[in-house]
Amino acid sequence: MGLNPKGIETYMSKFKAARGTExxxxxxxxxxxxxxxSCRAVLERFGYAEIRTPLFEETRLFSRSLGETTDIVEKExxxxxxxxxxxxxxxxxxxxxxxxxxxxNLHKSKKFQKFYYIGPMFRFERPQAARQRQFEQIGIEAIxxxxxxxxAEVIELGxxxxxxxxxxxxxxxxxxxxxxxxxxxxxxxxxxxIRPKLEEYCEDCRRRFERNVFRVLDCKQxxxxxxxxxxxxxxxxxxxxxxxxFDELRSSLxxxxxxFQVDPAIVRGLDYYTHTVFEFKMPSLGARNTIIxxxxxxxxxxxxxxxxxxxxxxxxxxxxxxLAMEKQGLCEAHLGWRECPIYLVSPGEADRPxxxxxxxxxxxxxLCADLDYEGKSLKAQMRTAHRRGASLVLILGEDERSRGxxxxxxxxxxxxxxxxxxxxxxxxxxxxxxxxxxxxEEGSGGDS
Numbered sequence: 242m243g244l245n246p247k248g249i250e251t252y253m254s255k256f257k258a259a260r261g262t263e264x265x266x267x268x269x270x271x272x273x274x275x276x277x278x279s280c281r282a283v284l285e286r287f288g289y290a291e292i293r294t295p296l297f298e299e300t301r302l303f304s305r306s307l308g309e310t311t312d313i314v315e316k317e318x319x320x321x322x323x324x325x326x327x328x329x330x331x332x333x334x335x336x337x338x339x340x341x342x343x344x345x346n347l348h349k350s351k352k353f354q355k356f357y358y359i360g361p362m363f364r365f366e367r368p369q370a371a372r373q374r375q376f377e378q379i380g381i382e383a384i385x386x387x388x389x390x391x392x393a394e395v396i397e398l399g400x401x402x403x404x405x406x407x408x409x410x411x412x413x414x415x416x417x418x419x420x421x422x423x424x425x426x427x428x429x430x431x432x433x434x435i436r437p438k439l440e441e442y443c444e445d446c447r448r449r450f451e452r453n454v455f456r457v458l459d460c461k462q463x464x465x466x467x468x469x470x471x472x473x474x475x476x477x478x479x480x481x482x483x484x485x486x487f488d489e490l491r492s493s494l495x496x497x498x499x500x501f502q503v504d505p506a507i508v509r510g511l512d513y514y515t516h517t518v519f520e521f522k523m524p525s526l527g528a529r530n531t532i533i534x535x536x537x538x539x540x541x542x543x544x545x546x547x548x549x550x551x552x553x554x555x556x557x558x559x560x561x562x563x564l565a566m567e568k569q570g571l572c573e574a575h576l577g578w579r580e581c582p583i584y585l586v587s588p589g590e591a592d593r594p595x596x597x598x599x600x601x602x603x604x605x606x607x608l609c610a611d612l613d614y615e616g617k618s619l620k621a622q623m624r625t626a627h628r629r630g631a632s633l634v635l636i637l638g639e640d641e642r643s644r645g646x647x648x649x650x651x652x653x654x655x656x657x658x659x660x661x662x663x664x665x666x667x668x669x670x671x672x673x674x675x676x677x678x679x680x681x682e683e684g685s686g687g688d689s
Contacts, residue, residue: 261366261374268577273377275575276559277359279405280379287398289357289381294337296361300327306336306541308453308512317364319374330363335513335538335554336545338382343547352550353385372529373560380535380556387539387551389486392517393493395553399521399533400499402557407571408523411532414504415490415519418475419483420539427478428454434472441468458508461528474505486516513538517553523565532561580630582674585612586622588638596637599647599662606667610635627652632674651678 258264265273281291304314319330331337338356341347347354359379366372381398383391396413403411418424432454435442439450442457446465449456458469479487494501509518518536526532535555542550566572583603585596596612603610611629613622626634636648641659647666650657656678660669 261368272575280402283401283405284357289355292356294341297328297330298337300329302336319363332364334358355383357381377559378556382554384552389489390493392490412522413501416507417487419479423479423483430473509536513541515539525568533557581611582632583610584626584631585635588619653677656680
């Protein structure tokens with residue numbers, strides 16, 4: 242315990258949330274619930290079913306799927322080693338979903354399936370505004386089809402998720418990185434472009450150049466971004482089949498009326514991507530403005546031990562999405578404690594047992610009700626009811642108990658009325674919540 246300069250007692254905890262994590266306090270949780278529920282409704286409307294995989298997997302699953310030379314595998318994974326067992330807290334969800342798809346033989350019962358997930362991911366990054374070490378993603382995986390119209394549906398789905406949250410002014414950017422043969426051709430062109438000025442790149446890029454030249458394009462260092470500005474475009478090195486796939490994707494998006502830009506700079510940093518890659522950008526967020534990223538991964542199922550089955554997916558970063566919502570004034574309406582429609586007030590200490598029992602009866606009937614457990618006075622209990630947003634206050638004092646009634650005060654209209662405790666009290670309360678009590682007009686019921 243200590244005193245601040247104004248002499249007010251303060252208490253300092255010895256423990257704080259780990260760096261790169263945050264506590265979601267009760268007034269902020271409803272905002273996350275809104276994002277989850279809004280996205281879940283859209284995802285299920287598009288035919289996606291929820292899948293939940295473990296928070297950690299065997300480390301080799303990620304090194305195999307993401308690529309040994311990616312920054313995630315080299316620098317950012319939270320890995321635990323016990324004896325011969327090495328597990329890693331998932332840095333992304335795609336590998337785990339594909340592992341589950343194969344482990345449970347889902348491809349044998351129905352090859353084409355659509356999954357979605359909502360949950361935390363973990364990467365050891367330098368914490369900043371849109372980056373945390375524990376962060377949340379909402380994503381999808383559509384496994385079992387090479388149809389470019391599926392690519393268009395997935396991109397349209399991403400746009401609908403953002404629109405469902407009320408977001409505007411996002412940009413849809415697409416590109417194609419072809420297949421293995423296309424990548425081989427592009428690798429040669431990119432190597433020839435970078436080699437003459439390799440010494441001008443950062444140390445990480447010089448190392449990436451030797452191990453996987455595509456990683457150089459992922460660098461966010463300003464100098465490297467400027468050096469890559471005139472790099473050869475993937476689209477100029479695509480074969481006939483890859484070009485046809487990309488053309489069909491563009492035609493399908495145009496048929497949907499969805500605006501998009503072809504962006505040759507989009508490559509995506511993970512080794513499993515093929516053909517279509519895309520990002521949703523929110524320019525108002527500044528440099529780190531990608532809030533959805535995804536693409537095709539036609540060989541990942543095979544690389545993880547399954548048959549050759551194509552797939553496509555994306556992930557939405559919840560942190561970046563909330564920042565975008567905040568900038569557009571969309572968060573305030575979903576913040577705050579959940580309102581409690583009914584609050585029970587005890588005028589005296591002897592009234593508390595009866596209020597306690599009545600509260601449990603109301604809850605058992607499906608109504609949301611609460612009461613005081615701090616021994617507050619009548620006035621303080623009324624203030625609490627107001628602060629909790631209660632529509633109805635139920636007062637059960639000695640007089641009411643002796644007559645077998647409860648006094649119901651409608652906080653919206655300031656009208657109050659008595660109702661018998663042994664009657665259909667729950668029915669009456671539901672009726673009043675739907676239609677507030679109204680004061681009787683003065684003089685009503687007299688002779689005319």
